[in-house]
Every structure is written in C-alpha cells, then in structure tokens.
Amino acid sequence: MIRVLLADDENLIRDALAGLLTLEDDIEVVARAASGAEALAAARKHQPDVALLDLQMPDPDGIAVARTLASELPDCRCIIVTSHGRPGYLKAALAAGVRGFLPKTVSAATLAEVVRTVAAGGRHVDPELAAEAIGAGDSPLSPREADVLAYARDGAPVEEIAERVALSKGTVRNYLSAAVAKLGAANRHEAVSIAADRGWI
Amino acid sequence: MIRVLLADDENLIRDALAGLLTLEDDIEVVARAASGAEALAAARKHQPDVALLDLQMPDPDGIAVARTLASELPDCRCIIVTSHGRPGYLKAALAAGVRGFLPKTVSAATLAEVVRTVAAGGRHVDPELAAEAIGAGDSPLSPREADVLAYARDGAPVEEIAERVALSKGTVRNYLSAAVAKLGAANRHEAVSIAADRGWI
DNA sequence: ATCTGACGATGACATTTGTCATGGCCCCGG
DNA sequence: CCGGGGCCATGACAAATGTCATCGTCAGAT
Structure with a gap:
C-alpha cells in the first residue's frame, strides 16, 4: 500500500x-493539508511514502516544502502538481529534489501511475514541460x-527598488537596462513578464 | 436525478x-468538456440541468459560455467555479445570468449542496466573495x-495605447493620470492592478 | 437657458525612465 | 600576475511619463 500525503490549498x-x-x-491517502x-x-507525523504537493500554496509553497522534506524525510518522495506549467518552476522543483512534476492537465490515470512510479523509486516529469524547460535554457541574467528585476515585478519605481536592494538609483537603472537588453524586451515590464514566464526571477 | 455538465480545462x-x-x-455527470x-x-447535445463551468478556460471563458447558454438554453443553470475569487469576476458572472458562484476553496459537500440548490431553481454565491464584491463597489472610472487603463495592462508605452484607442498621446496621459488619482495609486501599474483586481477593466 | 460632467486635445513643466560612457573594486582562471 | 567578468557607482543626455492649466464640444439634468 502506498501511503500518500495530499497538500493543496x-x-x-x-x-x-x-x-x-x-x-x-x-x-491510500493518509493525510491532507491546506498549506x-x-x-x-502532517509529513512529520504520518511519514508518508509520497507527498503530492500543489505548487501554489500559502505559507511555504510546494517547492519550499519539497526542499525541506528532502533533507528532513529523505524517504518521502515528492511530486509537484501545478496549474501553471512554467518552465522555471520545473527547474526549481528538480533542484529541490522533487521526483515527479505534473501539470493538472494530465488524466487521473496518469496521476495514479506517476504516484506508483515515484513510490517505487522512479522519476516522472511531464514530457511536454520538460521540452519547454530545455527550450527555455538557462537564465542569461546575472544574480543581481x-x-x-524581481523587485520591479509589481511596477515599483526605480527609487523604491534601489532602497530595497540597497543600491543607488543609477545602478538599478543600469541593471534594469541590461536585463531588458538581454531578454530582448522593449521595456522593463515586458522584461519582467518574460523572465517571470521562464522562471528566471 | 440532476444531470450535470462539467467543464474544466x-x-x-x-x-x-x-x-x-x-x-x-x-x-449524474452526463458530459465533460475541456474548453x-x-x-x-456538449450542452447543446445533452441538455444538462446544471452546467458547472470553470472560470478560466481556453477559447470562450466560463462567463462567456454562461452568457451564451443563458440565451440559448435558459433551462440549463450555470455555476461558475474558480481558483481566483476576484470581486469583478463575480459581478461579470451575475450579469451573465449565472446562478451559482464558488471558489475552489469550498468543500466537496458544499459543491454538491450548491448543485442541488441551483438545480432546484435557487441561487448560491459564496458569502465571502459577495462581501468583497459589495465592498469593492462600482467603478469610479469613466468609460474611456x-x-x-485596460490597454495599459501589459505595460505598453503611452504612444502604443494612443494608437490603439485613436487618441493623442497627451489625452492618454491625462486619462491615465485621472485613473491613477481616482484609484489612489502611486503609478499606473498599481492602478492597473487595483482596477484589474476589482474587475473594473 | 444654464450647468455639469464626460470627452478630446494642446502646451508647458518637472520627474522618472532608458541608454551610454566611464571608472573602481574584487575574485577567479589561465 | 594579468585579463576578464561580475559588481557598484557616477554623470550626462534623450526620451517617456506624470502633473497641471486651459480650451472646446456635446449630451443630459436642473
């Protein structure tokens, strides 16, 4: 019997x-969680074989949970399920030690099959997402x-960003400009959406 | 027996x-649809009693479907289910003749109960969402x-907006400025997100 | 008939951006 | 040890934005 923890808000x-x-x-679903x-x-208490985690959850998101579980309960394999199959998420998930990654567009039969595969020690990544992730490649952006760019997400003015990252306004403008150029965007908002879509911020 | 159509991508x-x-x-679930x-x-073919529609679907979204069904199959009652419980959506849905509106955070028991209520000719709107919608009130924005503001959504420059709405750049700036003031926003992006959240654009 | 408010436009101005050149600091690899 | 590259900053200049005052038209309300 495969003991499963189910987390979705x-x-x-x-x-x-x-x-x-x-x-x-x-x-067998042995535990459920809403955050x-x-x-x-629940994982600490029930020691499930497989944790089925929704990516977007309040508090720590699915990937953060997977990262914690990977170090704390290495025997508990994690599968991430998500509505937003963005390439960047997949990369972050794999880096967090996730063993399975599925969009919610898959069929119920597939889900059960993946749970079995992962419980048996295998891995499963949705082929379509994997292709996209490979296509998206690595981030051309330097860490800073x-x-x-991440702070520019909600359209905050340069000055505010400068405060938050403790840089001068000029430097912030430079980085933004560099990012826009690297991403081939027309303005920083386009840059933000491109980078966000690829999971680079 | 209540005959239900289920639509979710x-x-x-x-x-x-x-x-x-x-x-x-x-x-009884008599039909399923992915768009x-x-x-x-499916609704035309199976004439269900209740249509359970996801709000965000490809092609026509849930609300557009509800609008069409309301005029074409008045006997088919629509319930909208959504992950994003934004006040504006609720208003748009009610205007489209929807009889039930639920966030996906409700329990399974509630869903079944709402299906029954609606099938029997009643209505059901999630109380929390209703409160938010009332709190959000009406749009203070003039039509133009x-x-x-709607065109400014994706961060397009003023000039581009001016072209699309066939106005001069100056006029566009004025409207944007007025909108920002009315919404109490710091800049137009904040204005966009406020207006979008309230369903005013 | 007059007033109000939405609509459209212009011009002027300060502020905020985007862009570019330039320079210094520091670390790593050759 | 020297070059390259990431990192931080400045200064300067053009372009885009935000803000304000002002003007005209038109429809509906008083």
Whole structure:
C-alpha cells in the first residue's frame, strides 16, 4: 500500500483528488493539508511514502516544502502538481529534489501511475514541460540583475527598488537596462513578464 | 436525478470532480468538456440541468459560455467555479445570468449542496466573495478611462495605447493620470492592478 | 437657458525612465 | 600576475511619463 500525503490549498481539489486516489487499490491517502506549514507537520507525523504537493500554496509553497522534506524525510518522495506549467518552476522543483512534476492537465490515470512510479523509486516529469524547460535554457541574467528585476515585478519605481536592494538609483537603472537588453524586451515590464514566464526571477 | 455538465480545462480536476459528484446519489455527470467550445457543444447535445463551468478556460471563458447558454438554453443553470475569487469576476458572472458562484476553496459537500440548490431553481454565491464584491463597489472610472487603463495592462508605452484607442498621446496621459488619482495609486501599474483586481477593466 | 460632467486635445513643466560612457573594486582562471 | 567578468557607482543626455492649466464640444439634468 502506498501511503500518500495530499497538500493543496483548494478544498475542492484536495477532496476530489483524495477521492480519486482512494479508488486505486494500492494507494491510500493518509493525510491532507491546506498549506505548506500543515503539509510539513502532517509529513512529520504520518511519514508518508509520497507527498503530492500543489505548487501554489500559502505559507511555504510546494517547492519550499519539497526542499525541506528532502533533507528532513529523505524517504518521502515528492511530486509537484501545478496549474501553471512554467518552465522555471520545473527547474526549481528538480533542484529541490522533487521526483515527479505534473501539470493538472494530465488524466487521473496518469496521476495514479506517476504516484506508483515515484513510490517505487522512479522519476516522472511531464514530457511536454520538460521540452519547454530545455527550450527555455538557462537564465542569461546575472544574480543581481535577477534580483533587481524581481523587485520591479509589481511596477515599483526605480527609487523604491534601489532602497530595497540597497543600491543607488543609477545602478538599478543600469541593471534594469541590461536585463531588458538581454531578454530582448522593449521595456522593463515586458522584461519582467518574460523572465517571470521562464522562471528566471 | 440532476444531470450535470462539467467543464474544466484541467483533466485532473475534471476527472476528480466527476468522481466526487458521481458519488452523490442524486447527481449524474452526463458530459465533460475541456474548453468553452466543447462545453457549448456538449450542452447543446445533452441538455444538462446544471452546467458547472470553470472560470478560466481556453477559447470562450466560463462567463462567456454562461452568457451564451443563458440565451440559448435558459433551462440549463450555470455555476461558475474558480481558483481566483476576484470581486469583478463575480459581478461579470451575475450579469451573465449565472446562478451559482464558488471558489475552489469550498468543500466537496458544499459543491454538491450548491448543485442541488441551483438545480432546484435557487441561487448560491459564496458569502465571502459577495462581501468583497459589495465592498469593492462600482467603478469610479469613466468609460474611456477604463478603456485606456485596460490597454495599459501589459505595460505598453503611452504612444502604443494612443494608437490603439485613436487618441493623442497627451489625452492618454491625462486619462491615465485621472485613473491613477481616482484609484489612489502611486503609478499606473498599481492602478492597473487595483482596477484589474476589482474587475473594473 | 444654464450647468455639469464626460470627452478630446494642446502646451508647458518637472520627474522618472532608458541608454551610454566611464571608472573602481574584487575574485577567479589561465 | 594579468585579463576578464561580475559588481557598484557616477554623470550626462534623450526620451517617456506624470502633473497641471486651459480650451472646446456635446449630451443630459436642473
């Protein structure tokens, strides 16, 4: 019997997935969590074989949870499920030691199959996402460029960014400019959306 | 027996919800769709009692589908389910003739209950969302202000906006400025996000 | 008939950007 | 030990933005 922990902040989805997995003869949902914090607590308590984590959760997100679990409970394999199949997320997830990565567009049968694969020690990454991730390549941004661009996400003025990263306004402008050039964007907002989409910030 | 059409672009969610609803004795899932177009086709073919529509779907989104169904199949009641419980969506949905509006954070039991309520001719709107929507109130933006702000969404420069709405650059700046002032925002990007959140653009 | 408010435009001005050149500091690899 | 590259900063200049005052038209309300 594969013991599974289910974490998703959306009640409806969590209950529905639980129902779905319970239908499988060899899978048992031993715990449910509605946030990253709950997921960690539940994992420590129930020591599941597989943790099925939603990527976007309040508190620590799915990837942060996976990272913690990887060091704390190495026997608990993590699978990330997400609605937003962005290439960057996949990379971050793999770096966090995740063993499976699936978009929510897959079928229920696939999910069960992946749970089995991962429980048996294998790995599974959605082929389409993997292709995209490879296509997206590595970030051309230097660490500080990425930092600055990240703070520019919500359209904050240069001065505010400068304060937050403790740099001068001029330097911030330079980094922003460099980032825009590297990403082939017309302005910084386009740069932000490109970088965000690729998971570079 | 309540005949339900289920539309959601995410296979996993769709299958899971179908499983969940099928467990109810008085509910039957008669059709599934992965896009707005499929949902319309399926509704015409199966004439369901209730259409459970995801808000964010490719092609026509959930609200557009609901609008079409309201005029074409008035006997088919629509329920919108969404991950993003933004006040503006609720208003748009109600205007489209939707009878139920739920965030995906509700429990499975609530969903089934709402399906029954709506099938019986009632309405159901998530109380929390309703409160937010009322709190958000009506848009203080004049029609053209909203237009211009809408085009500013993706961070396009003033000149581009001016072209699209066939106005002079100066006028666009004025409208943007007025919108920023009315929304109490610090800059136009903040204005965009405020207006978008409230559903005013 | 008059007033108000939305709509469209212009011009002027300060501020904020984007862009470029330049320079210094520090670390790593050849 | 020397070059390259990342990192931080400055200064200067053009372009884009934000803000304000002002003007005209038009429709609906008083």
